[in-house]
Amino acid sequence: MIEIESLFGAPPIPADQIWTIEKGAPNLILWGAPIMLALTAIEMIITYIQEKPYYDKWETLGSTLVGLGSLVVGAAVKLGLLYGAVWIYNQMPWRMELQWWTLIPCYLIFDFFSYWAHRISHEHRFWWATHVVHHSGEHYNLSVSFRLSWIQNLKIIFFLPVALFGFHPIVFFTVSQVAVLFQFWVHTEYIRRLPRWIEYIFATPSNHRVHHGSQEKYIDKNYGATFIFWDRLFGTYQLEEEPPVYGITTNIDNKANPFHINFHELQDIIRDVRQAKGFRRKWFFLFGSPIEVARQKQQAAHPKAVVEDQSV
Template sequence: MFETFFGAEKISLHSLESIEQGVPNIIVWAAPFMFFFVLLEYFISRWQNKKLYSRSETIGSTLVGLGNVAIGLVLKMFLLWIFIAIYNLIPWRMPFHWWTFIPCYILFDFCSYWAHNVSHRLRFFWATHVAHHTGEHYNLTVSFRLSWVQYFKIIFFLPVAFLGFHPIILFVTNQVAVLFQFWVHTEYIKKMPRIIEYIFATPSNHRVHHGSQEKYINKNYGATFIIWDRIFGTFQEETERPIYGITHNIDHKHDPIHINFHEYYDIIRDVKQADGWREVLFYIFGNPSDIDTYKRRKNGLLPITEEKKTEH
C-alpha cells in the first residue's frame, strides 16, 4: 500500500501545457466576489462616516493587485514546470487525491509562517514584502498589496514540493492560501469566538500584524493558522486599535511602481554610501530594525544609549 500510494507515475513535461490549462485560476474566479465585498465595505464605511479608505491608497492597492495577478498568470507555466521537475525527481510521488490538499495546506502554511517571519528580519526579503504593509488605512484592498517580486520566496515552499504532493494540489493550495487572506483585512469583523481566535489568523490577529506600535511590530506572522505564532513566541493579542503603516511611511501612495520598488531604491542608495563590503552586505541582508538604528546613529540622529526601535 505504501509503495502504491507513494509511487505515482512521473508527469511528462510534454503535457505541461495541458496540465497548466487544467489548473484552476481560483483567484481570477474569485475576483468578482472580492470586488463586490470591497465595494460593500467602502459604501458602508462612507455611510457610517468612517475613514477606512483613502483614494490614493485604494488606487495603489488595486493597481498592485492587478499587476500581481498578471505576473502570476505569466509565471504560472514556469512555476508548474519547477513543481513537476521536483515531482519527477523524487521516488515518493503522491497521486492526485483531493484529500491530500489538507496535509499539504497545513505544511504549506507552516512554511508560509517562516517565509513571512524571515521577510520581516532580512532586508533582502523585506523588500519583497514591504509593499503589503505600506497602507495606512486597513481595509479589504490591503489584501491586494502583494509584491510583484514576492515570487523570490518560492524557495521557502520547495520543502512542501519535495514531500511529493501532486503539482496541481500545490497550485490549488497556494491559491486558496492567498484567497484566505482576503477577509482578514477588515476592521468590521471584531474578535471571533475564543477557539477560532486561538487557532486561526482572524481579522483581529492580523490587524495586530499590520500595527506599527512597538508591541505589535513583528508579531502574528501566521497566514491561515495563528497556532504557529503561539508555538514560536511571536503571538500578540489585539489589545488596542493598531496604527497602520510602516515606521517610515511612503509618499506616492497611488503609484504601484513606487509601492513595489521603493525599498530597492533605498537599498541601492545605502549601498552606494556604504563604507566597505561588510557594510554593503549589512545593508542588503541585515535586519531592517538594525539597519534603521545603525543609519540614524551613523547620521547623528540617535544617541548611543537610546534603545533601538524595530522597523516594521
C-alpha cells in the first residue's frame, strides 16, 4: 500500500541539478518525428496509388514547414519551461516522488485541462490565433498533425493547475509529449469508425474529423485530445454523420508559406483592433468569439446581402 507521506515527501530539486532533470525528461517528440514522417509518407503514397483527394502538395509543404518550425520553437523554449516547472515543483509542500504510475493520474488531469485550453482556443479570438494554424488545412491527413502554431506555448498558462498538483517535472513533461503524440494518428481518413466503446472513450479519427469540419453542426465540437468523454460530459460532443468539409470559414490563400499560416490571424486581429472605435469594440475584436467576429465583419462588408437573406 502506498504511504502518503512518502509519496508527497519528495525533496526540492536543487538549481544545480536541473540539468539532470533535462536529461531525465525523454524528448519523445524528437524521437517520434522520424516515425511520424515515415507514416505520413506511406499514407501519401497509398493516397497517390488509390487516387484519393486527401493531399494537396502546397498544403502538405506548408504543414511540413510549420511542423519543422514547431520543433525548433519547442527546442528553444524547452529549457525555460523546464526551469519554470522545477520552480513551481519546489514551491509545493506536497511534492510527489518520481514514480512511473503517477503518469496515469497526471495524464488524466492534463487531458482535462487540455480540453478546456482547446475549447477556449476556439471561443476567444486571441487564443484562436494560437490554434487556427491547425485548422487552416482543407484536406485531412497525417500531415495536419504537424500544423502546430509557433506561439502555442502561450497556452502553457492553462496547464499551470496540473503543475500545482505536485507531479514530478519529468512526469509532467513526459505526459505533455505523449498527449501530443497521441493526436498524430487521429488525423487520417483511412481509419473509419472504431468499436463503440472506443469511440465513447477516446478521441478517435472519426471523432476528430468532426472537430475539423467547417459545417455549422460540426463547428466547436469534440475538443477532447485523448479522451472524448469530456465532450460528452460538457455538452460539446457531435457524432460524425455526413462527411466533414475541412478548413476554416474563410480559408487562406497562401497555403505553403509557414509564416502566413502561423500569423495571418494575428495580422487580422491587429488590423481590426486598430480600426475599431471605442474600447468595447477593440476588446471584442481581440477576445470575442471568432465565429461572431467573422459574422459581424461579413455583415459590415456585405450589408445588402444580409438584408436580402433576412427578407427571404
